[in-house]
Amino acid sequence: MSATPPSSAAPKRTLRPSFQLIQAGTVVLLLLALCAVSAIQTETFLTWQNLIYNLLTNAAYLGIIACGMTFVMVAGGFDLSVGSTTTVCSVVAVLALQALTGQPVWVAIAAAVLVTAIAGALLGAVNGAAISYIGVNPFVTTLSTMLVFRGIALILTHGGQTESVPLAMKETLSQLYWGKVPLFGSQAHQVTVPILVFVGVFAVSLYVLRLTRFGHYVYAVGGNENASWLAGVNTSLVKAATYAICGVTCAVAAVIYTGMSNTAQASSYYGLELVVIASVIVGGTPLGGGSGGLLFTLVGLLLLSVIENLLPQFGIQEEYRNIVRGLIILVVVAVDVLARGARASARRT
Amino acid sequence: MTREETKSGDAILRMEAIVKDFQAVRALDHVDFDLSAGEIHALIGENGAGKSTLMNVLAGRFADYRGRVAVFGRQVRLTNPRQALALGIGVIYQELSVLGNLTVAENIMLGHEPAGRLPGTIDRRALAARARAVLEDLEFDLPLEGRVAGLSHARQCLVEIAHAIREDVRLLVFDEPTASLGAGDVGRLFEVIRRLKSRGIGIVYISHRLAELSQIADRVTVLRDGKVVGTRPVAGCRVSELSHMMLGRELTEMFPPKRNTPGKVILKVRGLARPGAFHGVSFDLREGEILGIAGLVGSGRTEIARAVFGADPARAGRCEFLGRPISRPSPRRCMARGIGMIQENRKRDGNITASSVARNVGISVLDRLANAVGFLSPRRLHRSARRTIDRMDIRPADPARLIQTLSGGNQQKVILGRWLCRDPKVLILDEPTQGIDIGTKAQIYRLVMDLAAQGKGIILISSELFEIVNLADRILVVRDGRIAGEVPGPGTDVDALFAACVGEPIA
Numbered sequence: 001m002s003a004t005p006p007s008s009a010a011p012k013r014t015l016r017p018s019f020q021l022i023q024a025g026t027v028v029l030l031l032l033a034l035c036a037v038s039a040i041q042t043e044t045f046l047t048w049q050n051l052i053y054n055l056l057t058n059a060a061y062l063g064i065i066a067c068g069m070t071f072v073m074v075a076g077g078f079d080l081s082v083g084s085t086t087t088v089c090s091v092v093a094v095l096a097l098q099a100l101t102g103q104p105v106w107v108a109i110a111a112a113v114l115v116t117a118i119a120g121a122l123l124g125a126v127n128g129a130a131i132s133y134i135g136v137n138p139f140v141t142t143l144s145t146m147l148v149f150r151g152i153a154l155i156l157t158h159g160g161q162t163e164s165v166p167l168a169m170k171e172t173l174s175q176l177y178w179g180k181v182p183l184f185g186s187q188a189h190q191v192t193v194p195i196l197v198f199v200g201v202f203a204v205s206l207y208v209l210r211l212t213r214f215g216h217y218v219y220a221v222g223g224n225e226n227a228s229w230l231a232g233v234n235t236s237l238v239k240a241a242t243y244a245i246c247g248v249t250c251a252v253a254a255v256i257y258t259g260m261s262n263t264a265q266a267s268s269y270y271g272l273e274l275v276v277i278a279s280v281i282v283g284g285t286p287l288g289g290g291s292g293g294l295l296f297t298l299v300g301l302l303l304l305s306v307i308e309n310l311l312p313q314f315g316i317q318e319e320y321r322n323i324v325r326g327l328i329i330l331v332v333v334a335v336d337v338l339a340r341g342a343r344a345s346a347r348r349t
Numbered sequence: 350m351t352r353e354e355t356k357s358g359d360a361i362l363r364m365e366a367i368v369k370d371f372q373a374v375r376a377l378d379h380v381d382f383d384l385s386a387g388e389i390h391a392l393i394g395e396n397g398a399g400k401s402t403l404m405n406v407l408a409g410r411f412a413d414y415r416g417r418v419a420v421f422g423r424q425v426r427l428t429n430p431r432q433a434l435a436l437g438i439g440v441i442y443q444e445l446s447v448l449g450n451l452t453v454a455e456n457i458m459l460g461h462e463p464a465g466r467l468p469g470t471i472d473r474r475a476l477a478a479r480a481r482a483v484l485e486d487l488e489f490d491l492p493l494e495g496r497v498a499g500l501s502h503a504r505q506c507l508v509e510i511a512h513a514i515r516e517d518v519r520l521l522v523f524d525e526p527t528a529s530l531g532a533g534d535v536g537r538l539f540e541v542i543r544r545l546k547s548r549g550i551g552i553v554y555i556s557h558r559l560a561e562l563s564q565i566a567d568r569v570t571v572l573r574d575g576k577v578v579g580t581r582p583v584a585g586c587r588v589s590e591l592s593h594m595m596l597g598r599e600l601t602e603m604f605p606p607k608r609n610t611p612g613k614v615i616l617k618v619r620g621l622a623r624p625g626a627f628h629g630v631s632f633d634l635r636e637g638e639i640l641g642i643a644g645l646v647g648s649g650r651t652e653i654a655r656a657v658f659g660a661d662p663a664r665a666g667r668c669e670f671l672g673r674p675i676s677r678p679s680p681r682r683c684m685a686r687g688i689g690m691i692q693e694n695r696k697r698d699g700n701i702t703a704s705s706v707a708r709n710v711g712i713s714v715l716d717r718l719a720n721a722v723g724f725l726s727p728r729r730l731h732r733s734a735r736r737t738i739d740r741m742d743i744r745p746a747d748p749a750r751l752i753q754t755l756s757g758g759n760q761q762k763v764i765l766g767r768w769l770c771r772d773p774k775v776l777i778l779d780e781p782t783q784g785i786d787i788g789t790k791a792q793i794y795r796l797v798m799d800l801a802a803q804g805k806g807i808i809l810i811s812s813e814l815f816e817i818v819n820l821a822d823r824i825l826v827v828r829d830g831r832i833a834g835e836v837p838g839p840g841t842d843v844d845a846l847f848a849a850c851v852g853e854p855i856a
Contacts, residue, residue, distance in 0.1 A: 212723040213723045
């Protein structure tokens with residue numbers, strides 16, 4: 001269209017921030033404010049010990065799964081089964097290691113990691129297939145697989161707990177959780193292996209979601225699945241793949257935690273899904289998808305982790321903690337809704 | 350509130366200097382409009398001229414308009430729909446708002462259910478009685494207890510009207526009530542409207558069909574680009590005069606001269622059918638041909654096009670593209686073969702919400718922009734989007750803009766651009782100019798002609814029959830899910846084409 005259009009006056013370029021950025025901004029400000037207050041109020045908060053070994057290491061395994069959950073939720077989905085998936089994966093990891101007794105330690109661990117990752121991908125693919133090829137609602141599907149996977153873990157463990165991993169592997173395996181790597185060659189400042197793994201998973205996820213064709217399709221499917229399908233996108237495959245990716249991140253987290261306990265329990269990771277979903281939502285990826293992303297999730301995860309870290313430091317009794325956790329989520333999301341509402345009423349059509 | 354008795358001729362409504370902006374776009378620019386009791390005042394204009402926006406102001410849907418509104422001589426500030434209803438203003442929207450899962454009686458009384466004896470209950474007997482009274486009063490023959498979903502579109506319109514007309518209604522807006530009615534139903538609707546008029550109700554009548562105004566309206570106001578072009582008594586007003594006022598130029602100037610020459614057959618459709626939607630649809634599309642499909646809303650024209658594109662399944666029949674059948678058609682397969690389709694419902698089927706213009710343009714060519722392992726350079730995406738923005742003259746020219754912040758016309762250009770990136774051999778356009786300003790329309794017409802001149806096959810579906818008549822080489826008339834006839838594009842009269850669409854024999 002080379003012809004000059006009639007007087008459609010070029011609209012002013014306004015630098016109005018999107019509500020998503022408003023929310024992200026709110027979360028960042030809240031995060032910084034909390035950190036500042038606690039750095040002043042408590043002596044323990046701003047120590048390497050607390051921040052790295054405690055706060056971030058705890059956040060790391062949640063963060064790994066939150067990366068997968070971000071894929072699912074940006075595509076407009078939802079996965080309640082991550083806690084159960086992680087449990088099954090940890091059981092699979094331990095059983096695989098036991099089966100590989102006698103093999104060289106690193107070979108055994110590498111093989112177990114691979115098997116666990118495949119298991120995670122398969123469990124995720126079950127969710128993905130039911131949701132995108134059969135068309136069952138994600139909430140219903142993952143609510144049901146949450147129970148089914150938990151049941152599988154119970155059966156695999158013969159009623160509750162696996163035996164410990166073979167003695168020969170214990171020490172190496174525990175490095176996956178307890179291992180520390182000096183940062184900038186300084187022995188005083190070390191980071192833990194879970195943090196490094198998280199950074200790796202995060203970087204790969206960021207690359208895939210931001211810089212690949214698949215990542216663009218994930219946003220497109222979340223933005224408007226119907227339109228994406230009509231534009232020739234294989235939307236079913238994209239949706240199913242996000243669940244498989246989420247399953248793989250569960251497997252990674254499970255392997256790391258096996259390093260901590262050397263065993264697997266069918267009853268572990270209860271409630272994990274809620275914390276992970278909360279991190280994604282608090283960060284600013286909306287239910288329904290289409291926008292948001294990993295950096296938002298990172299901010300949300302840090303906020304929730306800082307709060308979790310501060311609750312005992314501020315002497316908040318255990319019985320009050322859930323109220324605080326719940327209210328924080330509500331407040332942050334309410335800010336988003338209010339910002340959205342303000343914009344909507346500004347141009348109601 | 351107590352209401353003054355109105356006599357025929359009293360002023361019911363006076364709207365002065367109404368201004369309404371949608372972000373950067375001025376939808377209404379100091380519009381004046383008035384209405385007397387017992388008057389039928391037609392409001393005409395192109396899509397996007399501001400007719401619906403003006404009526405939405407009247408219905409209380411926008412709180413942020415400027416200007417003065419007086420109802421029965423009293424200044425009011427319309428801020429919500431409830432208030433407009435309380436003032437006796439009723440609106441019958443073109444897109445029906447009836448609830449299919451409820452009965453006719455429940456729909457008519459929706460929002461005014463008589464209370465039962467127990468708190469919170471509904472007196473079902475009183476509800477049925479009142480609904481029956483309304484229907485008898487209007488002389489509508491509708492099954493009170495029938496589900497609305499089971500009624501034909503024309504009868505659903507009657508339910509909508511019955512819902513809007515309550516005893517205290519003083520002013521009724523009909524928003525394109527005849528857009529999808531056949532000739533017989535239009536006649537019956539006009540009787541109803543005249544009966545309402547004789548009771549002193551003021552009626553605003555929005556329509557695209559200029560020819561029918563002389564049968565029904567007293568005065569006509571023409572809107573163009575949000576401004577009033579003029580208000581005239583209908584008596585003595587010629588259709589050509591009105592269309593000139595609407596468009597601001599002669600119809601023919603809008604359309605580029607024909608430059609395309611149809612070549613060999615590129616798409617062959619044979620016996621396409623889906624029970625309940627369309628039957629026995631067969632046609633050919635040639636290279637460099639613009640094939641128009643005309644028909645009423647609900648006639649099956651969109652369903653046929655979507656089936657060709659694989660967006661909806663067909664139960665029988667097949668499509669051949671360049672001599673090879675398309676097996677198990679889906680949008681993805683059709684796209685891979687070189688068929689593209691612009692959907693009618695931009696919001697639902699086109700825009701990828703919350704994504705940038707660049708992503709919206711790029712979605713159909715990401716496989717070509719990305720490298721072998723799926724890496725997609727942001728710079729390449731950006732550059733490709735820029736090219737499309739320049740080519741399509743998308744404003745603002747910013748690839749990072751979220752699509753929903755663009756005007757409708759620019760959104761449409763983004764979606765057209767999405768398909769042009771793909772360079773398809775066949776492009777199906779379903780209502781490509783719906784809700785688009787006149788300047789953009791002219792651009793799209795030129796683009797369609799350019800594409801045809803380059804040898805692309807174009808299927809053009811439109812409710813704006815003059816578009817089809819002026820662009821298409823051949824026109825298929827679709828009625829009740831069948832191809833009822835074929836007429837040549839050039840030289841066909843819009844009124845004759847319309848008659849063919851509603852089922853009068855093709856002359």
